[in-house]
Amino acid sequence: MNNPKYNAFLKVAEMGSIKHAADLLGYTQTGMSYLINTLEEELDIKLFVRNYGGTVLTAEGKGLLPFIKGICNMENRLYNKVNELKNLDSGRLTIGAPASVHINWLPGMIKMYSALHPGIDIEIKCCDDANLLEEMIYDGDIDCGFIIMPPKKKIETVELIDDPMVAILPMNHPLAKATFFPIDDLDKYPYIDTTVSTDFEVHAVFASHGKKANIAYRLDNEFSILSMVSQGFGFSLYPELLLKNVSFPFIKKRLEIPAFRTIAFAIRSKATSSTAALNFLDTAQIWLRLNEGRR
Numbered sequence: 001m002n003n004p005k006y007n008a009f010l011k012v013a014e015m016g017s018i019k020h021a022a023d024l025l026g027y028t029q030t031g032m033s034y035l036i037n038t039l040e041e042e043l044d045i046k047l048f049v050r051n052y053g054g055t056v057l058t059a060e061g062k063g064l065l066p067f068i069k070g071i072c073n074m075e076n077r078l079y080n081k082v083n084e085l086k087n088l089d090s091g092r093l094t095i096g097a098p099a100s101v102h103i104n105w106l107p108g109m110i111k112m113y114s115a116l117h118p119g120i121d122i123e124i125k126c127c128d129d130a131n132l133l134e135e136m137i138y139d140g141d142i143d144c145g146f147i148i149m150p151p152k153k154k155i156e157t158v159e160l161i162d163d164p165m166v167a168i169l170p171m172n173h174p175l176a177k178a179t180f181f182p183i184d185d186l187d188k189y190p191y192i193d194t195t196v197s198t199d200f201e202v203h204a205v206f207a208s209h210g211k212k213a214n215i216a217y218r219l220d221n222e223f224s225i226l227s228m229v230s231q232g233f234g235f236s237l238y239p240e241l242l243l244k245n246v247s248f249p250f251i252k253k254r255l256e257i258p259a260f261r262t263i264a265f266a267i268r269s270k271a272t273s274s275t276a277a278l279n280f281l282d283t284a285q286i287w288l289r290l291n292e293g294r295r
Contacts (some may be wrong), residue, residue, distance in 0.1 A: 001074075003196060005067050008035035016054040033039045086275055088117040096125045096133050096145030099222070100242040101263065105146075105284075108291060111278060113283040120276050128196050137266050143277040149200060149262040156269050158281060160288055162260040163239045165205055167253045170232040181253040183209050190234035191214035192225050202237045206261045226250065 011021040011163045012032070022032035027244055040047050047061035057065065081090075097106055102124065104224050110122055112194050125142055131152065136142045136152040151157060167181035173189070175181060191213040194202065206213050216234045219225050223246075225236050230248040243252060268272045 003033045003072075004041075005039040006072050008032055009039055009068055009161070010072065012036060012048065012055055013061065014030055014101060016049075016056060016057050038140075068210070087277060088120055088276055090119040091274065091276050092121045092123065093274070093280060094123045094125065094142040095146075095280065096127050096136050096142040096147065098128050098130075098133070098148075099126055100239065100244075101146040102126045104241055104244050105287070109198040109280070109284050109287045112287050113280055117276070117279065118285070136246045137268055140272075143264065143274055144280060146265045147264055149264050151264075151266060155266050156260045157264040157266045158285075159262050159264045160260050160284065161292060163241045165201065165237055165255060165259040165261065166189060166240050166243070167235055167255060168226070168229050168238055168243065169235045169251045170229055171249055171251060172232060173235060173251065175253065176183050178252050178253065180256045183211075183256045187214050190214055192216060192228050192234045192236045193218040194222060194225055194236070196222060201239065201261045208259070209257070268280075 007025065008021065008027070009080065011025055015021045015024070018032050018036070019029050022029045025032070027033075027035070028085060036048065043064075045060050046058050047064070048055045049058055057115075064092040106124060109113055110124075114122070115121070123154075125136070127136070129147075130148055133145055133147055134151055136147050137147070137155050146160075147155075147157065149157065149159060154196060167175075169176060169181075170289070193215045195214060195218055203213070217228060219228065222238075222242060226246060226248040228234065229236055232248045240252075241263070265284055267277055270278065
């Protein structure tokens, strides 16, 4: 809503009459005169000359006319933009996610979200560095993201699913026909380790059972690890979500004592987050219920 004094100024300048301007804007003539007089006092300048022929702009008033029009037009555009953003008619949303979420979840979530809010431009940042991803959320470089609990930064989270950790074995592994992977055997076989996003999650599984991995190889690429496992170099532990839609020949075994990583939706805070980000959380939860059947 524009400044009522500016509106009064513009309408009187247009109509050449305080009475006619007051009628159009819904004021009394006294009320309209008060707005004009107050504006003149604030600016310390005479804006109108009042005579029997009407109310006309002074030279100073004519000089200010385009500036006040510009201010009112800018305010109108501002409020229109605010309404667009509130109603998600336009805007930009930047989402961060590790590769497993990026590949397996985001295409479906974005498709659902964009069908509801086609005016929102979406940018995806794929990041397998858990610390960096949290920093981007905390610093406001991205609007929201998918992280592994618990966060190290002071950000707000909503837990989405518990993603099971599973053992992946070569086809000819001694435990290939076992019902599950025994906890006692975690340190008995050559282990292929990762230096990327799942590193701390995997080591937590070993540590929780007082075990230390018998590391034979350490790689910085998850697909290379899958290839090494399938060719018989050792076994590895992986979050189940990472193993969706992969074609390497290996055997997947649940652990004797289940272990999980919890994936959560994260924002810096609800108080400072955009409506677009909060609505994406709603979409993510609905999509997961429909496609993953969890939470």
